[in-house]
Amino acid sequence: MKFALIVSHFNEEITAGLKKGALQFLNEKGFSSHQVDIFDSPGAFEIPLLAKKLAKTGRFNGIICLGCVIQGETAHFEWISMATTTGLMQAMLETEVPITFGILTTYTEEQAIARSQDNSENKGREAAAACWELVATLSQC
Amino acid sequence: MKFALIVSHFNEEITAGLKKGALQFLNEKGFSSHQVDIFDSPGAFEIPLLAKKLAKTGRFNGIICLGCVIQGETAHFEWISMATTTGLMQAMLETEVPITFGILTTYTEEQAIARSQDNSENKGREAAAACWELVATLSQC
Amino acid sequence: MKFALIVSHFNEEITAGLKKGALQFLNEKGFSSHQVDIFDSPGAFEIPLLAKKLAKTGRFNGIICLGCVIQGETAHFEWISMATTTGLMQAMLETEVPITFGILTTYTEEQAIARSQDNSENKGREAAAACWELVATLSQC
Amino acid sequence: MKFALIVSHFNEEITAGLKKGALQFLNEKGFSSHQVDIFDSPGAFEIPLLAKKLAKTGRFNGIICLGCVIQGETAHFEWISMATTTGLMQAMLETEVPITFGILTTYTEEQAIARSQDNSENKGREAAAACWELVATLSQC
Amino acid sequence: MKFALIVSHFNEEITAGLKKGALQFLNEKGFSSHQVDIFDSPGAFEIPLLAKKLAKTGRFNGIICLGCVIQGETAHFEWISMATTTGLMQAMLETEVPITFGILTTYTEEQAIARSQDNSENKGREAAAACWELVATLSQC
Numbered sequence: 051m052k053f054a055l056i057v058s059h060f061n062e063e064i065t066a067g068l069k070k071g072a073l074q075f076l077n078e079k080g081f082s083s084h085q086v087d088i089f090d091s092p093g094a095f096e097i098p099l100l101a102k103k104l105a106k107t108g109r110f111n112g113i114i115c116l117g118c119v120i121q122g123e124t125a126h127f128e129w130i131s132m133a134t135t136t137g138l139m140q141a142m143l144e145t146e147v148p149i150t151f152g153i154l155t156t157y158t159e160e161q162a163i164a165r166s167q168d169n170s171e172n173k174g175r176e177a178a179a180a181c182w183e184l185v186a187t188l189s190q191c
Numbered sequence: 192m193k194f195a196l197i198v199s200h201f202n203e204e205i206t207a208g209l210k211k212g213a214l215q216f217l218n219e220k221g222f223s224s225h226q227v228d229i230f231d232s233p234g235a236f237e238i239p240l241l242a243k244k245l246a247k248t249g250r251f252n253g254i255i256c257l258g259c260v261i262q263g264e265t266a267h268f269e270w271i272s273m274a275t276t277t278g279l280m281q282a283m284l285e286t287e288v289p290i291t292f293g294i295l296t297t298y299t300e301e302q303a304i305a306r307s308q309d310n311s312e313n314k315g316r317e318a319a320a321a322c323w324e325l326v327a328t329l330s331q332c
Numbered sequence: 333m334k335f336a337l338i339v340s341h342f343n344e345e346i347t348a349g350l351k352k353g354a355l356q357f358l359n360e361k362g363f364s365s366h367q368v369d370i371f372d373s374p375g376a377f378e379i380p381l382l383a384k385k386l387a388k389t390g391r392f393n394g395i396i397c398l399g400c401v402i403q404g405e406t407a408h409f410e411w412i413s414m415a416t417t418t419g420l421m422q423a424m425l426e427t428e429v430p431i432t433f434g435i436l437t438t439y440t441e442e443q444a445i446a447r448s449q450d451n452s453e454n455k456g457r458e459a460a461a462a463c464w465e466l467v468a469t470l471s472q473c
Numbered sequence: 474m475k476f477a478l479i480v481s482h483f484n485e486e487i488t489a490g491l492k493k494g495a496l497q498f499l500n501e502k503g504f505s506s507h508q509v510d511i512f513d514s515p516g517a518f519e520i521p522l523l524a525k526k527l528a529k530t531g532r533f534n535g536i537i538c539l540g541c542v543i544q545g546e547t548a549h550f551e552w553i554s555m556a557t558t559t560g561l562m563q564a565m566l567e568t569e570v571p572i573t574f575g576i577l578t579t580y581t582e583e584q585a586i587a588r589s590q591d592n593s594e595n596k597g598r599e600a601a602a603a604c605w606e607l608v609a610t611l612s613q614c
Numbered sequence: 615m616k617f618a619l620i621v622s623h624f625n626e627e628i629t630a631g632l633k634k635g636a637l638q639f640l641n642e643k644g645f646s647s648h649q650v651d652i653f654d655s656p657g658a659f660e661i662p663l664l665a666k667k668l669a670k671t672g673r674f675n676g677i678i679c680l681g682c683v684i685q686g687e688t689a690h691f692e693w694i695s696m697a698t699t700t701g702l703m704q705a706m707l708e709t710e711v712p713i714t715f716g717i718l719t720t721y722t723e724e725q726a727i728a729r730s731q732d733n734s735e736n737k738g739r740e741a742a743a744a745c746w747e748l749v750a751t752l753s754q755c
Binding site: 544550554555558559561562563565566569573577578579580584588602603606607610611613614 | 654
């Protein structure tokens with residue numbers, strides 16, 4: 051069993067926390083570091099292409115996507131969030147490989163910090179758990 | 192005639208009520224438990240892939256999707272709801288298998304509770320009924 | 333020349349008015365009841381699959397879709413409306429058969445009643461007229 | 474070089490102004506009336522199918538789409554605008570023929586009137602200019 | 615290594631700044647002007663078709679898209695922004711060539727000016743950097 055972890059380095063201080071949460075979950079479930087390949091994405095908008103490409107390699111049971119988009123003064127937040135979320139759904143439906151969504155879309159930096167702490171509410175941890183569970187359910191379909 | 196029931200276990204206390212409502216409807220219509228296969232989904236975002244995969248097996252006349260997304264402090268609610276709803280529509284149009292929408296998208300937990308009670312307003316029941324009716328109409332097309 | 337009329341029976345008292353308006357228009361244009369096949373849909377979300385399936389049969393010059401979604405207390409209204417509208421557009425573009433949109437998306441029940449009365453503002457009538465005109469223009473393309 | 478002009482006759486008094494603006498631009502650039510074929514659409518929602526069909530004929534270098542959607546009391550405005558705009562984008566990407574967007578989506582009738590006057594701000598004129606320029610750039614790709 | 619730069623000339627005074635920022639970044643990374651081909655787009659809505667066509671030529675490692683949409687009095691801003699953003703995502707997923715998003719979607723002209731200045735916050739510069747980084751990550755997939 052092997053996972054790909056895509057981590058956006060826009061808002062890197064936040065995504066580092068999400069990455070830590072995701073890796074911790076996978077470690078607790080007994081996956082070694084050889085079973086998790088990590089890939090950098092510039093921002094959120096670029097994640098769907100990476101997810102699709104990695105899914106198509108056939109090397110991964112699931113792809114965990116981590117990023118952080120924080121609302122600014124313009125509408126950039128809305129369109130990047132929408133295109134990224136629907137792009138990931140499209141990539142998942144097309145490749146039929148589990149792709150889970152650990153991309154924060156928050157109104158403030160405080161909200162982003164709160165969701166990337168070292169606790170059970172960490173959204174990177176949640177995305178890793180969702181990926182792991184989805185792989186399990188798919189094996190029963 | 193056979194149905195697949197996908198139940199998200201995010202907000203599990205709510206989705207358990209939706210599941211009960213759906214099963215009750217199918218039972219009233221004379222379907223035995225052998226005619227309903229139940230699959231777990233981590234959250235709402237993962238349901239469209241499961242629905243597509245199950246539709247493609249050819250084993251089900253319809254897929255009933257149950258989940259619950261409640262608005263929080265961030266924009267997460269909007270994008271997950273949008274991607275899930277349009278993803279299910281895309282999976283239904285592509286596979287041409289009935290997929291019905293019993294995913295609550297509420298502003299409060301109270302609203303979610305109210306729509307998952309053991310009565311005729313139960314949204315899981317409504318999604319099961321919609322699936323059953325859609326199968327019937329499709330047989331006349 | 334033959335039309336399919338899909339009528340959702342969610343909010344049936346409203347959609348009955350839309351259906352009457354659509355049939356009246358087609359009757360005024362000289363179409364007999366043999367030229368209009370009527371299909372039931374449970375709600376709005378299920379209409380795109382029916383429309384696609386009927387379009388693919390090749391038996392219809394156009395598909396007229398009638399339904400009614402009224403805003404409630406939750407976000408259900410937004411996502412069902414969005415997925416249905418874009419799903420119908422997708423079905424039309426893929427099959428290249430005219431599919432017209434007579435689905436009310438109103439904020440109140442009063443607005444829905446007002447748009448389903450027996451007059452020239454009836455939105456079912458408008459959808460039937462749009463379908464009839466689109467068939468005519470397509471024959472010149 | 475040949476263009477197709479699709480003109481919606483919903484809000485006809487407005488779209489007539491857009492059409493005049495588009496034709497004036499093409500005339501100024503030296504195109505004769507034989508180089509512009511005009512097609513009627515009932516409303517905005519039907520334009521994407523016409524645009525796709527015309528693009529697929531291979532007879533046109535570009536398709537200019539003119540229409541007018543004005544916000545009313547219900548949510549109809551939002552969903553029609555969204556499905557039409559994304560439908561045109563989808564038709565353009567699929568056929569790879571230039572399709573430009575001269576469909577007004579205004580909050581008031583006054584705004585629609587102001588954008589369809591006989592001056593350089595006319596949005597039909599802008600859509601024709603965009604189509605003409607896009608054809609030119611594509612020839613360099 | 616070769617990049618395509620698509621620059622919309624709607625709001626040209628702004629997009630000229632974005633273009634300067636993008637070229638500066640590529641220059642700093644050692645790319646000569648022979649390695650960057652520049653293409654004009656009329657507005658934002660036309661960029662996805664150009665991006666798709668250029669991606670399909672196979673001549674470019676990445677496509678950098680620069681434009682500027684400023685909110686006006688009508689809903690035009692919303693639909694153009696949405697269709698352009700999701701259209702670029704679709705073009706990127708379909709061609710599997712990096713396409714990055716340097717299109718400003720601002721509420722005021724001041725916001726657009728601020729994001730196109732000659733500094734490290736320049737959004738054209740950011741889009742060029744994202745493209746360059748995405749190309750690098752993809753080579754490891």
